[in-house]
Amino acid sequence: MMELNMNIRDVLLNFFLIFTPIFFYQYIVTNYTATKSRLFLGVICGVAAVLCMHYPILSGEGFLWDLRWIALMIAVLYGGTLAGSITATLIIVYRFSLGGLLGSVNVLLVAVVLFVIFILLRTKYFQRSHRSKLLFAVMLAFFTWIVAVSAITAHFMISGNIDYIIQKSLPIFLIMGACYMASSFIYIYFSEEIRNYTRMKENSFQAEKLNLITELSELLSFELKRSLDTTSELLENAQNGSDYHRRASIPKALKEIKKAKKAINGYVNYSSQFSDINPKAPLYQLALEIKDLLTPYSNQKKITIEQLIPESFHVEVDAIRMKQLLLNLVKNAADATPKNGTIKIEAAKRGEKIYIIISDTGIGMSKSQLSNLIDFGASTDNTGIGRGLMVTFHLIQEMGGTLSFNSTVGKGTTVTIKLGA
Numbered sequence: 001m002m003e004l005n006m007n008i009r010d011v012l013l014n015f016f017l018i019f020t021p022i023f024f025y026q027y028i029v030t031n032y033t034a035t036k037s038r039l040f041l042g043v044i045c046g047v048a049a050v051l052c053m054h055y056p057i058l059s060g061e062g063f064l065w066d067l068r069w070i071a072l073m074i075a076v077l078y079g080g081t082l083a084g085s086i087t088a089t090l091i092i093v094y095r096f097s098l099g100g101l102l103g104s105v106n107v108l109l110v111a112v113v114l115f116v117i118f119i120l121l122r123t124k125y126f127q128r129s130h131r132s133k134l135l136f137a138v139m140l141a142f143f144t145w146i147v148a149v150s151a152i153t154a155h156f157m158i159s160g161n162i163d164y165i166i167q168k169s170l171p172i173f174l175i176m177g178a179c180y181m182a183s184s185f186i187y188i189y190f191s192e193e194i195r196n197y198t199r200m201k202e203n204s205f206q207a208e209k210l211n212l213i214t215e216l217s218e219l220l221s222f223e224l225k226r227s228l229d230t231t232s233e234l235l236e237n238a239q240n241g242s243d244y245h246r247r248a249s250i251p252k253a254l255k256e257i258k259k260a261k262k263a264i265n266g267y268v269n270y271s272s273q274f275s276d277i278n279p280k281a282p283l284y285q286l287a288l289e290i291k292d293l294l295t296p297y298s299n300q301k302k303i304t305i306e307q308l309i310p311e312s313f314h315v316e317v318d319a320i321r322m323k324q325l326l327l328n329l330v331k332n333a334a335d336a337t338p339k340n341g342t343i344k345i346e347a348a349k350r351g352e353k354i355y356i357i358i359s360d361t362g363i364g365m366s367k368s369q370l371s372n373l374i375d376f377g378a379s380t381d382n383t384g385i386g387r388g389l390m391v392t393f394h395l396i397q398e399m400g401g402t403l404s405f406n407s408t409v410g411k412g413t414t415v416t417i418k419l420g421a
Contacts, residue, residue: 013055046089049072052071053091067180069148072087073184088115092104110151141185230252293327298343317399332389333360333362336413343361364411404416
């Protein structure tokens with residue numbers, strides 16, 4: 001029993017060492033540039049791998065193994081060539097320092113083979129969904145185990161101890177494989193959860209900034225319209241009135257022009273902060289970000305948002321306007337949808353046109369409400385309607401598209417965005 005407890009402690013220690021990068025994840029992301037983050041990740045994974053080798057798992061009669069190759073897999077998948085090469089180098093250098101040419105060369109060959117394979121599969125890994133990544137990581141860990149077991153078997157064959165492998169190693173290899181797959185599954189699960197949470201926070205922050213910019217543009221348009229109307233009236237009075245009216249009206253008109261210039265300068269200075277935002281993005285990605293962004297709100301209301309645009313739908317759109325447009329429409333749908341309701345985001349391409357459909361199972365609108373809504377969209381005087389809907393119509397006009405509504409009371413509403421391809 002004492003030997004079994006010792007083995008369990010060894011396994012738990014190796015698991016703890018493999019999970020070490022998770023403890024530093026937020027620190028790496030928020031405090032370092034991309035290169036320094038990968039450098040730091042490579043060092044952490046490399047040290048974790050070396051410690052796994054220093055404190056191996058004892059099984060059977062002196063059979064030692066560890067989880068060093070899972071550390072290498074993590075380094076390559078999340079840190080690329082830089083992090084992976086650092087981790088692999090630390091593993092190889094430490095193994096050579098322990099002595100034994102055959103074992104050292106064996107580790108060198110395994111490190112090179114796994115490094116190349118992980119690099120080749122890294123892109124495919126990040127193209128997968130969260131659940132698919134878990135399965136992919138387990139399969140990759142299984143393959144890593146196959147390579148490690150093959151190397152161990154080759155080592156025993158060359159050293160003339162093949163009988164030991166045949167007679168006693170099978171249970172050990174099975175436990176080793178289970179630990180490889182379990183550790184990779186647990187690490188990827190928590191790592192991806194942290195990544196998704198961080199991405200949602202960033203998306204929320206970006207959406208709030210974009211929403212503010214859009215609302216500021218609407219407020220600016222109202223301010224300019226009011227200033228221009230006042231200035232025009234004052235100048236007409238000055239033109240048609242007496243010298244007294246000219247002296248009284250012209251300073252007021254100049255004052256209104258200065259106010260308008262000040263408002264424009266303030267808007268330009270603020271919006272220039274976002275000039276580096278990529279203007280184009282895949283529609284699939286934007287819809288997924290909106291779903292993630294509104295997930296806490298939909299959970300609170302106990303409704304479901306379904307993003308049904310497939311990743312294969314290769315259409316890029318104006319990232320800033322489309323994201324704000326989708327945010328406004330899906331948020332409005334969520335507000336109008338009762339408990340246990342559903343909101344669907346879909347898309348289709350017909351000829352040269354792109355259709356984005358947002359449907360809900362909400363309270364719906366009557367014909368008069370729908371008519372007023374459509375009339376509002378075509379109107380140029382929208383001061384009586386909330387800014388959210390006003391911004392929505394303004395955005396679709398800027399994108400050169402159209403917005404149509406189909407609704408039934410008690411059944412829900414379908415909003416269709418139509419854009420040129």
